Amino acid sequence: MSAITRDEVAHLARLSRLALTDDELDHYATQLDAIIESVAKVAEVAAEDVPPSSHALPLTNVFRADEVRQSLTPEQALSGAPAVEDDRFRVPRILGEEA
Amino acid sequence: MTDTGTTTKMAYDEALSRFEPVLGLETHVELGTASKMFCGCPAAFGAPPNTHVCPTCLALPGALPVANAQAIESTIRIGLALNCSIAEWCRFARKNYFYPDMPKNYQISQYDEPLCFDGYIDIEVDGKSVRIEIERVHLEEDTGKSTHMGGATGRIHGADYSIVDYNRAGIPLVEIVTKPIPGTDRLAPEVAKAYVTELREIMRSLGVSDVRMEEGSLRCDVNVSLMPRGSSEWGTRTETKNVNSLRSVERAVRSEIERQAAILAGGGRIVQETRHFHEDTGTTTSGRSKEEAQDYRYFPEPDLVPIAPDPAWVAELKAALPELPSVKRKRLQAEWGLSDLDMAAMHNADAIDLVEATVAAGAPPADARKWWMGELARRANESGVALAELPITPAQIARVTELVASGSLNDKLAREVLEGVLAGEGSPDEVVERRGLKIVNDEGELSAIVDQVLADNADAADKVRSGKIAAAGALVGGVMKASRGKADAARARAMILEKLGVSE
Numbered sequence: 001m002s003a004i005t006r007d008e009v010a011h012l013a014r015l016s017r018l019a020l021t022d023d024e025l026d027h028y029a030t031q032l033d034a035i036i037e038s039v040a041k042v043a044e045v046a047a048e049d050v051p052p053s054s055h056a057l058p059l060t061n062v063f064r065a066d067e068v069r070q071s072l073t074p075e076q077a078l079s080g081a082p083a084v085e086d087d088r089f090r091v092p093r094i095l096g097e098e099a
Numbered sequence: 100m101t102d103t104g105t106t107t108k109m110a111y112d113e114a115l116s117r118f119e120p121v122l123g124l125e126t127h128v129e130l131g132t133a134s135k136m137f138c139g140c141p142a143a144f145g146a147p148p149n150t151h152v153c154p155t156c157l158a159l160p161g162a163l164p165v166a167n168a169q170a171i172e173s174t175i176r177i178g179l180a181l182n183c184s185i186a187e188w189c190r191f192a193r194k195n196y197f198y199p200d201m202p203k204n205y206q207i208s209q210y211d212e213p214l215c216f217d218g219y220i221d222i223e224v225d226g227k228s229v230r231i232e233i234e235r236v237h238l239e240e241d242t243g244k245s246t247h248m249g250g251a252t253g254r255i256h257g258a259d260y261s262i263v264d265y266n267r268a269g270i271p272l273v274e275i276v277t278k279p280i281p282g283t284d285r286l287a288p289e290v291a292k293a294y295v296t297e298l299r300e301i302m303r304s305l306g307v308s309d310v311r312m313e314e315g316s317l318r319c320d321v322n323v324s325l326m327p328r329g330s331s332e333w334g335t336r337t338e339t340k341n342v343n344s345l346r347s348v349e350r351a352v353r354s355e356i357e358r359q360a361a362i363l364a365g366g367g368r369i370v371q372e373t374r375h376f377h378e379d380t381g382t383t384t385s386g387r388s389k390e391e392a393q394d395y396r397y398f399p400e401p402d403l404v405p406i407a408p409d410p411a412w413v414a415e416l417k418a419a420l421p422e423l424p425s426v427k428r429k430r431l432q433a434e435w436g437l438s439d440l441d442m443a444a445m446h447n448a449d450a451i452d453l454v455e456a457t458v459a460a461g462a463p464p465a466d467a468r469k470w471w472m473g474e475l476a477r478r479a480n481e482s483g484v485a486l487a488e489l490p491i492t493p494a495q496i497a498r499v500t501e502l503v504a505s506g507s508l509n510d511k512l513a514r515e516v517l518e519g520v521l522a523g524e525g526s527p528d529e530v531v532e533r534r535g536l537k538i539v540n541d542e543g544e545l546s547a548i549v550d551q552v553l554a555d556n557a558d559a560a561d562k563v564r565s566g567k568i569a570a571a572g573a574l575v576g577g578v579m580k581a582s583r584g585k586a587d588a589a590r591a592r593a594m595i596l597e598k599l600g601v602s603e
């Protein structure tokens with residue numbers, strides 16, 4: 001049995017706003033399946049007393065003091081924006097695809 | 100779309116006779132830190148668009164977040180004030196979604212490891228104590244503010260495009276989630292309102308947020324579901340957003356109960372969805388259908404290391420918590436010698452802090468309460484503002500009570516002084532001076548007025564002389580009128596009786 005179904009890949013693609021063709025769905029489903037199976041091998045060697053790790057560094061409590069630093073100017077902030085209006089980032093219609 | 104905005108409702112009483120509501124409240128509190136959660140941009144409200152942004156909160160490549168120590172501390176203090184356990188170890192999580200209010204395409208939040216969990220607060224509703232259990236208190240970052248352009252309504256539906264200001268993106272945001280609250284019955288709307296009110300006061304006493312609902316630093320999502328009476332299986336819930344005032348919390352709950360009851364009674368089913376509250380109509384309309392938690396593909400935030408609060412530090416924070424509002428109310432009630440009813444009325448009117456400050460400025464508690472709950476409450480009500488928004492300070496009220504106590508003003512003149520202060524004519528003393536409101540203290544002046552009134556009302560004067568002391572009231576009234584309210588009624592009465600040779 002495969003670790004991920006074609007339907008699940010289609011669902012993930014929708015959540016990621018990726019338009020995949022039927023061929024691509026088949027292609028990625030096979031690839032993702034192989035990836036998940038490879039990663040799952042870790043579980044075979046990790047005993048129950050080994051907690052899943054999420055960070056490579058054995059650190060906790062790395063904080064910064066609550067101090068204000070210089071922000072960018074609006075011109076700098078918006079310099080890379082594809083579209084600007086009224087000193088704001090202009091973005092395409094948000095609910096268009098679902099309307 | 101699941102509905103068109105035209106909504107059938109069942110009358111509240113009938114809805115309650117057939118169904119039992121279950122509530123859940125998610126409250127977001129923007130922390131009043133100087134800087135944002137993960138970068139050094141200012142967290143202040145109201146700046147021109149995109150002036151409080153930097154590579155980190157704009158998610159420019161290579162920029163990394165570092166957590167704000169003050170925000171962590173404030174969140175733990177909130178958890179402690181809500182009787183929560185504090186996690187010994189927890190992580191931030193990425194909540195992935197596509198929406199332009201976060202430039203990263205994810206929000207840094209917490210998922211299955213909240214910083215604080217399993218707490219409660221007790222609130223008073225209708226004279227009864229209700230325990231609201233807290234599921235979790237977690238820390239996340241606020242999102243940017245979108246303005247939807249084109250289309251008729253300014254809403255996201257039908258908009259042609261949107262424009263986004265990221266000043267708010269990254270401001271530390273604490274989410275406080277209750278466990279489901281069954282058993283509130285017909286008091287559900289009041290319970291919801293009382294809970295949010297109490298939370299707001301707790302946040303204020305902790306000094307962690309300015310908790311202004313109108314500015315969005317306190318926001319509430321209201322979950323409501325209904326189950327048929329006699330059933331123990333909870334129904335499908337809806338989540339109503341955009342509830343921006345305490346009154347709206349109450350109205351949103353009521354409106355959802357009435358709407359859901361009509362659907363269920365008609366054989367329909369409730370769709371699990373986000374709904375939007377509309378202040379103008381007091382109703383909710385459908386928003387997007389809610390994504391399942393798994394659709395957010397949460398995973399531990401790799402850019403931030405875990406948080407492991409030192410238990411000794413947590414104990415210190417707990418010991419240093421300020422007196423909480425419910426405890427303080429009990430103490431003040433005892434100190435001021437007020438009934439439960441009077442105290443509840445002051446609480447509802449948001450007057451307790453004002454009365455306390457007035458007492459602290461030297462006024463007797465009874466006088467402080469009388470002015471705030473009487474004349475000032477009436478004027479606030481007339482102008483449609485909260486008591487605290489009136490342009491008058493507790494110290495000014497204290498000064499007015501002092502002027503009354505020293506005999507310089509009577510109540511009627513004091514009301515005129517308050518009117519002058521509210522109209523921006525200056526301090527109480529300045530208003531007294533400018534409007535010439537000092538009581539007639541001059542014995543000679545008062546004596547002349549009394550003589551004139553006695554001469555003008557010979558009939559009444561004769562009656563008093565012959566022992567009908569009750570008739571003196573009309574003469575005192577005449578003196579007050581002749582002095583345009585500036586006489587001291589008690590002294591005028593004494594002088595009238597003396598001049599007519601009678602004693603009480």
